[in-house]
Amino acid sequence: MDQALTEARPPPSGLQVSFRGRSLRGEEVEVPPGLLGYVMVMEEKPVGKQDFSAGSDREEQELVEPPEALERDFDRFIGASASFSRFTLWGLETTPGPDAKVRAALAWPGLAEAIHAQVPQD
Template identity: 80%
Template sequence: MESSDEEDVVKYRVHLRPITLRNAAPATLHFLPCEIPVNRPAPVERFFTPAIRQGPRGLEVSFRGRSLRGEEVEVPPSLVGYVMRMEEKGEVSGKQDFPEGSEDEEEQELLEPPEALERDFDRFMGASASFSRFTVWGLETIPGPDAKVRAALTWPSLAAAIHAPVQED
């Protein structure tokens, strides 16, 4: 039996614009313990301009009268984080990611033929910023080691261990 939630699912084929990964400017990120029930751009800097203090138990800041405690988290070595942004339909004039005459043939091969990208369910995504660290905040306490974001950051090393060749004895 299908749930009513499944009726609202819209499926897209998402294409990454690789050139945006090269041009993504570094950003300062904060992972806040809140949820905003809106999915659109918002002037966050108007509402969260942190005056971060180094307290005896980590970083401290106040957000809308609530005390937050946090710490900086490093992205695992050899990885880079990206802030991704879905382009609106028709936002980009051309489908070509690389300038004509680009010498990087390997990257050009990643692109699909233009006719394959003309469907209504195609969407394009690009990096708007990059990061190698971010600050994770918790209400009143620093998020513990069981925080979902920490589990996500351990996955690359776990995946490497799982897929590494097994040595025979």
């Protein structure tokens, strides 16, 4: 019986997963020193009549509706739910290269600091 021989290949470097049948390749990326990433969560709370007279001695408390409530039905509050100092950058079929937009965004704070630094006088 003939057996089909297959070439042994070393496993690809970096992380590899499959999502809906497509191969994703990734690598860990460090957030630049002095910076921290945050996971933001948005909560929408319905705007209603608010009690601004809490703590008064009057028996009947007056309910007041803020004027901005007439413009929208929800107030949005954004807060941080977690922080991180590194994350995984994913690419479709290949590991993202050095020209990935995320890498450029991470390099910008250092570049901006250099651009705006004081130039020494001669």
